[in-house]
Amino acid sequence: MKTLMLSTAIALAAGSAGAQELTLQLKWVTQAQFAGYYVAKDKGFYEEEGLDVTILPGGPDIAPTQVLAGGGADVIVEWMPAALAAREKGLPLVNIAQPFKASGMMLTCLKESGITDPKTDFKGKTLGVWFSGNEYPFLSWMSQLGLSTEGGPDGVTVLKQGFNVDPLLQKQAACISTMTYNEYGQVLDAGIAPDDLVTFKYEDQGVATLEDGLYVLESTLEDDAMVTDLVKFVRASMKGWKYAEETPEEAAQIVLDNDETGAQTLDHQVRMVTEIGKLTAGSNGTLDEADYQRTVDTLMAGGSDPVISKAPEGAFNHIITDRAFD
Amino acid sequence: MSALPVIALWLGALALNTWLSGFDTRATRLAVALIFGATILILWEMIVRIYAIPPVILPAPSQIGASFAANTAILWTDFVQTILKGALTGWLIGALAAVLTAIVIDRSPFLQRGLLPIGNFVAALPIVGIAPILVMWFGFDWQSKAAVVVVMVFFPILVNMVAGLAATDPMQRDLMATWAAPYGASLWKLRLPAAMPFLFNGLKITTTLALIGAIVAEFFGSPTKGMGFRSSTAVGRLDLPLVWGEILVAAIAGSLFYGIVALIEKKVTFWHPSQRRQRG
Numbered sequence: 001m002k003t004l005m006l007s008t009a010i011a012l013a014a015g016s017a018g019a020q021e022l023t024l025q026l027k028w029v030t031q032a033q034f035a036g037y038y039v040a041k042d043k044g045f046y047e048e049e050g051l052d053v054t055i056l057p058g059g060p061d062i063a064p065t066q067v068l069a070g071g072g073a074d075v076i077v078e079w080m081p082a083a084l085a086a087r088e089k090g091l092p093l094v095n096i097a098q099p100f101k102a103s104g105m106m107l108t109c110l111k112e113s114g115i116t117d118p119k120t121d122f123k124g125k126t127l128g129v130w131f132s133g134n135e136y137p138f139l140s141w142m143s144q145l146g147l148s149t150e151g152g153p154d155g156v157t158v159l160k161q162g163f164n165v166d167p168l169l170q171k172q173a174a175c176i177s178t179m180t181y182n183e184y185g186q187v188l189d190a191g192i193a194p195d196d197l198v199t200f201k202y203e204d205q206g207v208a209t210l211e212d213g214l215y216v217l218e219s220t221l222e223d224d225a226m227v228t229d230l231v232k233f234v235r236a237s238m239k240g241w242k243y244a245e246e247t248p249e250e251a252a253q254i255v256l257d258n259d260e261t262g263a264q265t266l267d268h269q270v271r272m273v274t275e276i277g278k279l280t281a282g283s284n285g286t287l288d289e290a291d292y293q294r295t296v297d298t299l300m301a302g303g304s305d306p307v308i309s310k311a312p313e314g315a316f317n318h319i320i321t322d323r324a325f326d
Numbered sequence: 327m328s329a330l331p332v333i334a335l336w337l338g339a340l341a342l343n344t345w346l347s348g349f350d351t352r353a354t355r356l357a358v359a360l361i362f363g364a365t366i367l368i369l370w371e372m373i374v375r376i377y378a379i380p381p382v383i384l385p386a387p388s389q390i391g392a393s394f395a396a397n398t399a400i401l402w403t404d405f406v407q408t409i410l411k412g413a414l415t416g417w418l419i420g421a422l423a424a425v426l427t428a429i430v431i432d433r434s435p436f437l438q439r440g441l442l443p444i445g446n447f448v449a450a451l452p453i454v455g456i457a458p459i460l461v462m463w464f465g466f467d468w469q470s471k472a473a474v475v476v477v478m479v480f481f482p483i484l485v486n487m488v489a490g491l492a493a494t495d496p497m498q499r500d501l502m503a504t505w506a507a508p509y510g511a512s513l514w515k516l517r518l519p520a521a522m523p524f525l526f527n528g529l530k531i532t533t534t535l536a537l538i539g540a541i542v543a544e545f546f547g548s549p550t551k552g553m554g555f556r557s558s559t560a561v562g563r564l565d566l567p568l569v570w571g572e573i574l575v576a577a578i579a580g581s582l583f584y585g586i587v588a589l590i591e592k593k594v595t596f597w598h599p600s601q602r603r604q605r606g
Contacts, residue, residue, distance in 0.1 A: 060545070061545075061558075065382075066382055066561065069380055069383060070382070082562065086564045089382075089563070089564045089565070090381070091564060131558065131559040131562055132561070132562030133563065134562075135562075158549075158550045159466045159547065159548070160466075160547060160548045160549070160550060160555055160559070161547065162458060162545075162546045162547040164458070166458070166461075167547070172465060172466060
């Protein structure tokens with residue numbers, strides 16, 4: 001409390017000149033997947049740190065990496081595979097914090113498709129996959145299983161899944177990509193019983209990659225003032241995340257208040273916040289290097305077509321989290 | 327300071343073209359266009375290099391060219407999938423349906439009052455609304471893209487064709503009547519030929535619509551090939567030169583498509599005043 005008052009006092013002293021502005025680009029639309037940031041904003045955690053944070057929702061046509069490269073944001077929420085691939089493409093992204101400990105990604109299959117074991121049963125099947133940077137974990141997994149993604153009897157046929165679960169409901173695909181906290185619930189909402197589904201979590205298959213980390217450009221970390229702001233930002237964001245874990249209902253309502261599209265419902269967001277809480281629970285914001293290494297190994301195990309061709313260097317930096325949580 | 331060569335080149339090319347346009351011959355007309363295009367490309371290359379613009383924002387023409395050359399196999403597969411299978415099939419089906427519907431509407435005032443408003447309604451449907459539904463109905467492959475194109479091109483051709491069928495003078499129709507021409511003969515010999523300029527107007531407008539429709543429809547579910555699929559996924563992979571390669575393919579295909587239709591129009595409506603050439 002004392003530090004809080006102190007930092008508020010400092011913020012007020014400095015704040016007369018206006019709070020430090022910071023722009024965060026989300027990976028997807030406003031939803032409980034980003035509850036921590038919305039909670040931190042609405043509960044005043046950013047304000048206490050003397051920050052004025054603008055949260056930009058993403059969407060199917062927004063690539064956060066591109067927004068960052070174009071100067072449209074200071075910090076982005078991105079999945080590590082896409083970030084590392086972008087880094088290899090010459091965009092120097094650096095992970096500064098990792099609020100998500102676990103991956104929420106899974107393949108959800110209809111039981112009637114007869115798939116029980118990924119090692120033997122995917123052959124000749126059609127699988128729905130998201131692209132725009134989300135395809136990397138899937139491609140790594142398939143290459144580890146030794147399956148071609150070009151179709152045919154010995155490979156799998158990949159269809160580019162839209163941002164819905166229709167291909168499974170229409171039986172256009174045997175399995176589709178789902179997140180534990182979002183699309184899986186949509187499948188259940190569509191009236192398919194959990195007993196009629198088989199799910200394969202990437203975590204359980206040993207091919208999980210880190211999701212929803214915070215990334216900035218390398219050049220940002222050379223600017224001392226920006227580093228100070230990012231330290232405050234990460235500290236306040238993690239406070240928001242822990243608050244969301246403890247009070248899912250309130251967090252869901254905060255997300256709903258921030259959703260300008262009006263597309264989300266409270267029930268759905270409460271469920272999402274609860275599922276997201278399971279993924280953030282194991283992290284205080286600091287990137288676990290073992291998790292990082294596992295992600296890199298998964299991506300490099302891509303056989304003939306690895307997502308990244310060489311082990312990245314300098315792709316993460318503890319400077320922010322070290323200063324935020326000491 | 328570094329802007330000097332850019333400005334100098336631009337002014338130089340401008341002066342050259344201004345001087346060339348003084349001679350109005352076929353060769354200079356072509357040269358003016360070529361110099362203009364080349365200048366744009368050279369300036370683009372210079373600006374990207376001088377100001378070190380990251381390729382993620384805008385790749386240089388040389389990078390795009392290199393990516394185009396390196397990915398010809400991918401670009402060809404995408405071209406066949408999106409343009410030949412999706413856009414062209416949809417455009418042909420849509421055009422045929424629109425022409426037949428126009429003839430039916432033309433015969434019956436009742437349908438004219440009923441069908442045209444419905445056509446209007448369909449024309450106003452946003453592609454982002456119908457594309458996912460059609461993907462659901464027709465599956466992920468090119469068939470659903472063709473269906474989107476049919477919906478997009480149908481109405482502009484229909485409206486043009488209906489206007490075209492009404493384009494004859496009462497005097498001409500009376501003349502057919504005095505020869506006791508049945509409906510079919512008067513349609514075939516008088517009204518369809520008279521409608522051709524209108525029809526081709528609709529066909530030319532819809533060539534580009536068909537391309538856009540087929541490409542955008544792929545955003546809503548597709549197999550792992552096609553120009554829309556590639557563009558949207560390559561952006562996610564920050565492979566912007568490949569995206570521009572696809573844009574280049576779309577531009578070339580669109581120009582060719584339009585050009586071919588315009589050429590056929592020239593042959594079919596040679597009698598129309600708009601086709602008379604001035605001798606230059």
